[in-house]
Amino acid sequence: METIQTDICIIGAGSGGLSIAAGAVQMGARVVLIEGGEMGGDCLNSGCVPSKALIAAAKQAHAMTAGAAFGITPVAPEINFAKVKDHVAAVIAGIAPVDSQDRFEGLGVRVIREWARFTGPDEVTAGSFKIKARRYVVATGSRPFIPPIPGIESIPYLTNETIFAQRDRPEHLIVIGGGPIGMEMAQAHRRLGCKVTVVEAAKALGHDDPEAAAVVLARMRGEGVELLEDAPVVRVGGTDGAIEVEIKNGRIIKGSHLLMAVGRQVSLEGLGLEAAGVNHSRKGVTVGADLRSSNRKVYAVGDAAGGLQFTHVAGYHAGIVIRQMLFGLPSKSSTAHIPWATYTDPELAQVGPTEAEARKAHGDALKTMRFDYAENDRAQAERKTDGFIKVMVVKGRPIGVTIVGAQAGELIGLWALVIATKRKMGAVAGTVLPYPTLAEVSKRAAGAYFSPTLFDNPLIKRVVGVVQRYIP
Structure with missing residues (x-):
């Protein structure tokens, strides 16, 4: 059995593992990446990428049936289901080289295509290899949960x-x-x-x-x-x-x-976490905000860390771990600014708490601002008027945003930035946006926060009256 000495050993070549491997090796660390399944993990092969490719094909088919409002006669699409799946496979193939073994080996990562198992607190075996690393990262993702339904x-x-x-x-x-x-x-x-x-x-x-x-x-x-x-x-x-x-x-x-x-369940079976002294449950590896486990040499990221199960969370976790492992800098994860989206039509996106959650936490201190898609000119032009934005505000600062409607997954990004950087509603209200765009629903919702102060304030009206009478 060959023994490999390295700085970082990553178990799992999904979003989190690949991000850490690419970042660490390019900054000078020795990296071993172990993957027993497919490079790219669930997101590339059976999750985000194929599902959005299928949704895109379905949107094209639906558009052929929905043109009457535009003066276009609807027609029934001829759907070749096998070719739809060829489209899905082609999208995966187009992205796969970025996540491939060849690319990562070209960067200098030692890639081992075997299943990994801890055999001690600072040792992992994978096939005919024994890996001894200064630090380990569990990035094994999750898989579909199948409940014990009779039959x-x-x-x-x-x-x-x-x-x-x-x-x-x-x-x-x-x-x-x-x-x-x-x-x-x-x-x-x-x-x-x-x-x-x-x-x-x-x-x-x-x-x-x-x-x-x-x-x-x-x-x-x-x-x-x-x-x-x-x-x-x-x-x-x-x-x-x-x-x-x-x-x-x-x-x-x-x-x-x-x-x-x-639902999904975290993939930890067969990892030998007990041998490594790593506490865990069915929800995932037990970690602190720094993503470190009970074994200080072992981190967990993404689904394996037991929190939000999104590809972009795994990428976010990668940055948290890299700062600690490579630079020795304290870094902690948070969920307050993490957005997510459901890619139905209309889309549904969220960052921070929902209105009910925010109301429970903040009571009467919470203000909720809302703006409907039907009042947006671009939405009217494109006949996409179903939906609204709802912004939860405490002391002038947005803490949560719900958007349902066209391109909600794109629009939520602005609010993720605002919440992450702790900006106030004025930052969004003062932003100049091109007209007409769906993005204006965010600006209008932010502007609504200031409307009572500007338009329903007797003092403001008196000041305006004085200016109009006495200042040339």
């Missing part, structure tokens, strides 16, 4: 890891789980010609602002997606092409394919 072990089902290889169009896709993954896939498949039923045990998009979620759900129902809420699944059965899902009220939904989208 699930005996029927074929899809997850995000397998659905993008499905080249035959499902006649009737049943989706168990009404979270972001389930809802994105439900709408995309409906637009691509599938009958779709979503079964959710509680409320669809239940972790989001309920008013914003209602806008998305209304659109999906309008497009023909059947949404069953408060419908726990008690049994599944059937065979390939003939699936049955029984819900608590006794109703049986019959479909051709089943997608399990009820």
